[in-house]
Amino acid sequence: xxxxxxxxxxxxxxxxxxxxxxxxxxxxxxxxxxxxxxxxxxxxxxxxxxxxxxxxxxxxxxxxxxxxxxxxxxxxxxxxxxxxxxxxxxxxxxxxxxxxxxxxxxxxxxxxxxxxxxxxxxxxxxxxxxxxxxxxxxxxxxxxxxxxxxxxxxxxxxxxxxxxxxxxxxxxxxxxxxxxxxxxxxxxxxxxxxxxxxxxxxxxxxxxxxxxxxxxxxxxxxxxxxxxxxxxxxxxxxxxxxxxxxxxxxxxxxxxxxxxxxxxxxxxxxxxxxxxxxxxxxxxxxxxxxxxxxxxxxxxxxxxxxxxxxxxxxxxxxxxxxxxxxxxxxxxxxxxxxxxxxxxxxxxxxxxxxxxxxxxxxxxxxxxxxxxxxxxxxxxxxxxxxxxxxxxxxxxxxxxxxxxxxxxxxxxxxxxxxxxxxxxxxxxxxxxxxxxxxxxxxxxxxxxxxxxxxxxxxxxxxxxxxxxxxxxxxxxxxxxxxxxxxxxxxxxxxxxxxxxxxxxxxxxxxxxxxxxxxxxxxxxxxxxxxxxxxxxxxxxxxxxxxxxxxxxxxxxxxxxxxxxxxxxxxxxxxxxxxxxxxxxxxxxxxxxxxxxxxxxxxxxxxxxxxxxxxxxxxxxxxxxxxxxxxxxxxxxxx
Amino acid sequence: xxxxxxxxxxxxxxxxxxxxxxxxxxxxxxxxxxxxxxxxxxxxxxxxxxxxxxxxxxxxxxxxxxxxxxxxxxxxxxxxxxxxxxxxxxxxxxxxxxxxxxxxxxxxxxxxxxxxxxxxxxxxxxxxxxxxxxxxxxxxxxxxxxxxxxxxxxxxxxxxxxxxxxxxxxxxxxxxxxxxxxxxxxxxxxxxxxxxxxxxxxxxxxxxxxxxxxxxxxxxxxxxxxxxxxxxxxxxxxxxx
Numbered sequence: 078x079x080x081x082x083x084x085x086x087x088x089x090x091x092x093x094x095x096x097x098x099x100x101x102x103x104x105x106x107x108x109x110x111x112x113x114x115x116x117x118x119x120x121x122x123x124x125x126x127x128x129x130x131x132x133x134x135x136x137x138x139x140x141x142x143x144x145x146x147x148x149x150x151x152x153x154x155x156x157x158x159x160x161x162x163x164x165x166x167x168x169x170x171x172x173x174x175x176x177x178x179x180x181x182x183x184x185x186x187x188x189x190x191x192x193x194x195x196x197x198x199x200x201x202x203x204x205x206x207x208x209x210x211x212x213x214x215x216x217x218x219x220x221x222x223x224x225x226x227x228x229x230x231x232x233x234x235x236x237x238x239x240x241x242x243x244x245x246x247x248x249x250x251x252x253x254x255x256x257x258x259x260x261x262x263x264x265x266x267x268x269x270x271x272x273x274x275x276x277x278x279x280x281x282x283x284x285x286x287x288x289x290x291x292x293x294x295x296x297x298x299x300x301x302x303x304x305x306x307x308x309x310x311x312x313x314x315x316x317x318x319x320x321x322x323x324x325x326x327x328x329x330x331x332x333x334x335x336x337x338x339x340x341x342x343x344x345x346x347x348x349x350x351x352x353x354x355x356x357x358x359x360x361x362x363x364x365x366x367x368x369x370x371x372x373x374x375x376x377x378x379x380x381x382x383x384x385x386x387x388x389x390x391x392x393x394x395x396x397x398x399x400x401x402x403x404x405x406x407x408x409x410x411x412x413x414x415x416x417x418x419x420x421x422x423x424x425x426x427x428x429x430x431x432x433x434x435x436x437x438x439x440x441x442x443x444x445x446x447x448x449x450x451x452x453x454x455x456x457x458x459x460x461x462x463x464x465x466x467x468x469x470x471x472x473x474x475x476x477x478x479x480x481x482x483x484x485x486x487x488x489x490x491x492x493x494x495x496x497x498x499x500x501x502x503x504x505x506x507x508x509x510x511x512x513x514x515x516x517x518x519x520x521x522x523x524x525x526x527x528x529x530x531x532x533x534x535x536x537x538x539x540x541x542x543x544x545x546x547x548x549x550x551x552x553x554x555x556x557x558x559x560x561x562x563x564x565x566x567x568x569x570x571x572x573x574x575x576x577x578x579x580x581x582x583x584x585x586x587x588x589x590x591x592x593x594x595x596x597x598x599x600x601x602x603x604x605x606x607x608x609x610x611x612x613x614x615x616x617x618x619x620x621x622x623x624x625x626x627x628x629x630x631x632x633x634x635x636x637x638x639x640x641x642x643x644x645x646x647x648x649x650x651x652x653x654x655x656x657x658x659x660x661x662x663x664x665x666x667x668x669x670x671x672x673x674x675x676x677x678x679x680x681x682x683x684x685x686x687x688x689x690x691x692x693x694x695x696x697x698x699x700x701x702x703x704x705x706x707x708x709x710x711x712x713x714x715x
Numbered sequence: 716x717x718x719x720x721x722x723x724x725x726x727x728x729x730x731x732x733x734x735x736x737x738x739x740x741x742x743x744x745x746x747x748x749x750x751x752x753x754x755x756x757x758x759x760x761x762x763x764x765x766x767x768x769x770x771x772x773x774x775x776x777x778x779x780x781x782x783x784x785x786x787x788x789x790x791x792x793x794x795x796x797x798x799x800x801x802x803x804x805x806x807x808x809x810x811x812x813x814x815x816x817x818x819x820x821x822x823x824x825x826x827x828x829x830x831x832x833x834x835x836x837x838x839x840x841x842x843x844x845x846x847x848x849x850x851x852x853x854x855x856x857x858x859x860x861x862x863x864x865x866x867x868x869x870x871x872x873x874x875x876x877x878x879x880x881x882x883x884x885x886x887x888x889x890x891x892x893x894x895x896x897x898x899x900x901x902x903x904x905x906x907x908x909x910x911x912x913x914x915x916x917x918x919x920x921x922x923x924x925x926x927x928x929x930x931x932x933x934x935x936x937x938x939x940x941x942x943x944x945x946x947x948x949x950x951x952x953x954x955x956x
Contacts, residue, residue, distance in 0.1 A: 105871055109883070127874035314765045387880070387904055387921065389848025428907060434872070434880035437847070442870035442882065447852035450740060450838060450845065454808045460734075460744040467731060470723050479721040481948035485749070485816065485830055492750065493778040494785070498820060498829055505750065505785070516948030527950050533721060534948070539749055539816075546748055610738065613731045618863060621937035624951045 079209040080140050082120040084227075088141035088157045089150060096120035102147045106438050108134070116208045131335035133422040136229030146439060151405045159228060160422070164347055171363030172237075172305050175278050177250035182273075182287075183310040184339035185367040187247060188346045189237065191303045193217065193359035202356065217297045217304060220352045222328075229337050230308055230345035231329035233275075235284055235295040237303040245305060246278025249287060258283040259293045272319050273311060288316035288333040289325055304359075306349055308342035339368065340421045378416045379432040387433045389448055392440070400439050459607045462548070462598050465579065466537050467611060469550060469597075472576040478533040478552065483512030485539065492541040505541040509551035512536065513592050517555040524557040525683050526629050528665045531556050531568075537597065547599070550580070553592040565591030625662075625687045630696045634703065635668070635679035637713040644712055646678055652710060653680065656703040660684050660691065677715060725933050725956040726832050726945060729861075730814045733834055736860050737812045740853065742836070745811040747792035749818070753782040755791035759912040760877040773820035785818035788926055789835035790877060793905075797839070797913040807920050808840040814929060825941045832929035832945075839905065839915070839922035847880065850902055850923040858886050858899075862936060869896065878903025878924055888935060897935060900927035 082096045093099065100110040100122050108130070111123035126134045133139045138159060145154035155161060171189040176182050197203075198219040206213055206222060213219050221232040237245050252258075252268035259265050266286070268274070273287035277295070285291045288311040297304060316333040320326050343366065350361045384392045397415060401408045408417040419426040426432060437445075470480060486497070489511070490504025497503035506512065513536060520532040532555040540549050552573065554565040563571075569588040573580060586595045634653070638644045646669075653664055663683035670677055682703075684696050704714055723731075734744055747755075756774075758764075777783040792813035800809060813835040823829055838845045838853070851868060858866035866886050873883040881903035885896045902925035907917030930942050944952040 107872055109871070127872070129874045129876075317765070385846075386843035387846060389846030428879065430879040430904065430907060437880050438872040442847075442872075445851055445870060446848050447855055448846065448848035449852045449856070450810075450849050452741065454840065454844075455741040455743070455810045457738050457741060458743045460746070462746075463734065463744050470727060474721040474723055477719055477721050479950055479953050480724040480727055481950075481953060482724050482726060482946055483948045484946050486818075492780075495776040495778040496820060497775070498822075502829070512948065519948065520950045523949075523951055527954060529719065529950075532950070534950075536948075537727075541750065546750060610734060613735050619725075619937055619956050621939050621955050623940045 078124050078126055078135055080122045080124050080137060081116070081205060081208040082122065083118070083208070084137045084205055085141050085144065088138065088145070089153055090156070091150075091153065093144070094148075096122050099144060103140075103143065105443065106147050106441060107143050117204070119204070119208045121208055128335070129425045131332075132337050132424055133229065135332055135335065136225070137227050139229060139422070146403045146405075149403050151403055155405060159344055159348055160420070163343060169363065169365055171245070172365050173244050173246040173278060174365050174367050175246060175248040176367055177248055178273060179369070181251070181312040181315045182249050182367070183312065183370070184342050185247075185249060185307070185309045186342040186346055186364065187308075187366075188306045188350050188364035189245075189304070189362050190306065190350060190353055190359040191237075191362050193302055193304055193353060193357040195297060195299055195301050195357065199356055215297065215299070216357045217301070217353060220349055220356065221306070223352065224345050224349040225328065225332070228341060228345050228348065229332055230341040231288070231332050232345055232349055233285055233291050233307045233329075234297050235291075235305045235307065236297050236301040237295075237305045238301070239295040240277045240279065240284075240305075242277075242279035244279075247284070247305065247307065248276050248278035248281075249309075250274060250276060252283070256283065258286060260286070260290045261293055261296055262290075263293065266323050266325070268323075271315070271322065273315055275307065286319065286323070286325075287311050289320055289323070289330045290327050302359075304353075306346060306353075308345040308349075310337065310339040310342060336424065338422050338424055339372065342366075372421075374418060374421060375427070376416050376418045377426055377429060377432055378414050379429045379436075380413050380415065382413075383429055384433055384436060387430065388437050388445065390445060392436065396440065397436060400436050403439065404435070459610060461607050464607050464610055465598070466548075468579050469537065469576065470535075471611075472579055473535045473552065473572070476533070476572045476575060477531075478535045478572070481513075481516050481534050481536050482538065483509070483516055483536060487511060490541060491543075507540055507542045508594060509536050509538055509540060509549050510592055510594050512538075513551045513553040513594075517553045517591070521555045521557050523629075525631050525665075525681055526663060526685065528663055530558040531560075533572075548597045549594055550597050551592060551594045552588075555591060569593055625685050627686055627688070627690050629662070629683050629685040630691050630693070632682045632684070632696060632700055633667075633679060634682060634700070634707075635677055635715040636707055637675045637677050637715065639675065639711055639713075644710055646676070648710065649678055649707065649712060650680075652706050652712075653682070653703055656706045657682065657684075657699060660686055660695075660699065675713075679715075722950075722954050722956055724945075724953055725937075726929055728956060729929055729933055730834075732861060733812055733814060733857075736857055737810075737836070740810065740856070742810040742812045742838075745792050745796045745813045746815065747786070747789075747795045747813065749786055749816060750777060750780075751784055751786040751791050753784055755794050756784055756786050756788075759794045759909065760790055761906045761908040761912075762876045766876070775818050775820050787819055788817050789813045789815055789833040790924070790926060792835055793837045793924060794909065794913055796837070797910075797915060801914050807915065807922075808838075808844070809922075810838045812836050823943060825943070828930070828942050828946065830946060831942065834927050834929055834932075836925045837905070837922065838924075839910075839920055842919060842921045845922035847882070847904055847923065850882075850904075850925065853923075854884060854886075854900075854902070854925065861932065862888070864889070868899075873901050873903070875901050875903060877906050877909050879906045880904055884925070890938070892938060899931065899935075900925055902926070 109125040172187045198216045203213040251270045252272040274283045275285040284295045313336045320330040486502040487506045488501045491507045492505040535552045566588045583595045662685045665681045668679035775785040870882040873881040875881045910917040
């Protein structure tokens with residue numbers, strides 16, 4: 078949410094610190110800051126208000142109040158706080174209200190102002206709104222937006238002359254099936270009974286999608302002189318469902334979804350009426366307030382012992398009192414128990430822990446020490462499945478198998494998702510075999526780049542099969558180069574023989590086309606009781622290198638050394654590497670044989686760029702370079 | 716070419732490291748199902764129906780199975796473990812870690828995956844024995860061993876329905892690529908409603924919980940550029956570890 082520094086300043090008499098300093102304070106004591114930008118003479122802070130504070134802090138007053146606490150300028154703030162005074166309500170009348178859906182409305186407050194002159198807003202108001210990315214429409218609409226972004230209470234203005242009847246009536250009801258509304262931006266929505274509407278109580282015409290967006294029918298335009306201002310509190314679930322169903326999210330709907338308190342409506346009306354009569358003229362002639370069930374406010378208690386036991390630091394009586402004073406909260410102390418009555422807008426303060434959080438964060442978590450958990454308080458139970466899985470991993474790794482983790486969500490499976498991301502990820506896998514096949518094929522392609530002749534993989538992962546989750550082991554081999562007398566399936570069988578002790582019940586599971594899948598820890602086995610884990614070898618830190626997404630090119634080269642031993646294998650390799658340059662990513666010796674005192678060495682060369690696909694021409698040029706360099710040194714290229 | 720040793724997936728390797736580090740601190744390794752009930756995944760964790768916090772974690776729902784989801788975090792294992800312990804007549808102290816896959820219905824890019832791995836941690840004891848200060852100390856100990864260097868952390872205010880106070884944890888990380896504060900995880904003191912849900916008296920007991928992305932921990936340690944590499948089964952990735 079974008080917050081203007083100049084706007085925040087209106088809540089204080091003396092200058093506020095610069096935006097960057099305010100951002101820092103909020104970051105460490107309240108909310109994350111997305112960024113701070115200059116907007117002309119003003120600065121705009123983008124605040125990421127936490128969801129549990131979105132009922133009171135999606136507005137400038139909320140943020141200003143936070144800053145008042147953090148800067149210890151509460152008294153100054155209080156003299157400017159719009160919640161400080163509530164004027165006597167004007168005589169009832171002028172607008173009638175009828176709530177036909179009382180379960181979806183918590184409060185419905187209206188005020189009528191007659192004799193306004195609709196026109197452009199004063200410069201200061203335009204600047205304020207534009208600073209936070211809002212368009213100026215006209216003085217009436219802008220005033221309602223200004224108060225919404227100030228207090229967090231959405232407001233709407235209706236042209237009273239567009240309502241029928243001698244007594245202007247606003248009614249709230251659910252839409253009927255297929256009922257339509259055209260909004261202020263000329264979009265048409267077809268509705269159903271899950272949508273709450275504000276309608277003309279006389280002829281039932283929809284005037285607004287309650288809590289979301291106003292309709293065109295009673296739009297305030299250049300000719301409007303008589304307005305009805307509405308500030309309400311709607312059921313937050315209903316607003317959210319409507320917003321989702323219509324794919325229509327507005328500043329109003331976002332606020333209603335976060336449950337602003339019903340007390341806000343009359344403060345918002347008070348402010349917007351004052352602002353409108355100031356900038357557009359007119360007289361406040363009356364209003365109505367439907368509020369059948371005012372909330373009760375509970376007090377919350379905390380002791381210093383509670384704080385110590387939760388945060389782990391000692392807070393003196395003064396330190397706690399000081400924080401409550403900075404909040405400006407009413408509290409009493411009795412027998413070391415602080416009982417606080419939170420202000421009406423702080424619906425997030427319900428439990429003792431909520432008070433502890435307020436104390437901790439305002440004081441600052443930078444004061445939190447690091448404590449060590451006491452040793453020997455628990456007996457560690459060793460997880461035999463984990464240990465068994467680790468033994469399987471080690472046994473397979475020793476035999477050259479590498480571990481993969483493939484996607485659990487696939488196109489096929491026995492458990493389907495109701496709201497999958499995509500058709501190819503719509504099921505929880507029923508087997509590891511498909512993922513293993515894909516991994517083998519993909520890695521076979523990269524075998525020259527990896528410098529391997531066989532792709533040997535395994536995976537330990539969960540599948541959903543026969544109505545339940547099961548842990549499976551899959552093992553797969555893909556031979557990129559033929560091996561005499563063996564195929565992938567026989568090689569897997571051999572490898573598993575070597576793991577016999579760790580996979581004792583695998584006989585029913587026969588490798589097929591180079592892959593096998595074996596269930597692990599099925600209920601028929603007894604989990605062995607273990608008393609320790611095999612220690613983990615500490616490996617040296619790995620230096621990871623991002624690999625290229627571009628295709629590689631393969632070339633082979635073979636050459637003889639000389640008889641006199643002047644040219645060695647190392648010389649050959651050095652020449653190849655030097656002349657290959659950075660595009661030569663791999664050199665693998667794949668053949669050597671000797672004849673008459675000379676040895677022939679044959680290499681696979683792999684070329685690849687990080688930023689492009691290499692052409693045959695490019696690679697050809699490098700190969701010529703290598704070849705001529707080797708010839709120069711007296712190597713006999715085969 | 717000579718027979719080469721294979722490679723363990725870096726996530727498995729990391730989990731083995733977590734187990735070693737936390738076993739030394741008295742934490743046991745716990746686990747739970749990936750296909751989880753809404754009660755364990757949300758309700759017991761103080762995330763009520765229709766609360767905006769429930770939207771923030773976009774969830775995969777199971778077709779044809781009432782109220783079943785793919786777990787969106789490893790936190791349900793906390794609930795299961797505490798419940799099961801009480802059933803067996805075992806009261807706190809509890810200390811567990813629970814690593815494993817979690818699922819989010821969100822678009823993937825270089826830093827986001829629909830499937831990723833989390834490490835959950837939970838420590839519950841008589842009130843006062845496990846505090847926010849102990850969370851700080853425990854995480855600093857863990858980071859320092861995992862990253863092989865002295866690590867300092869800082870807490871900022873955060874919000875998660877299952878903890879109160881809730882914090883965001885940053886660590887200060889120095890490497891060849893520079894040094895800066897990095898946001899690593901969310902954590903906090905277990906909310907009294909979570910303890911109540913499993914039948915533990917929150918007046919008597921309390922403690923901390925944390926949840927951290929395992930890929931994130933590894934991406935920071937090794938300078939890995941794209942989270943999607945962890946699950947593509949690509950040896951160009953795995954064989955570097």
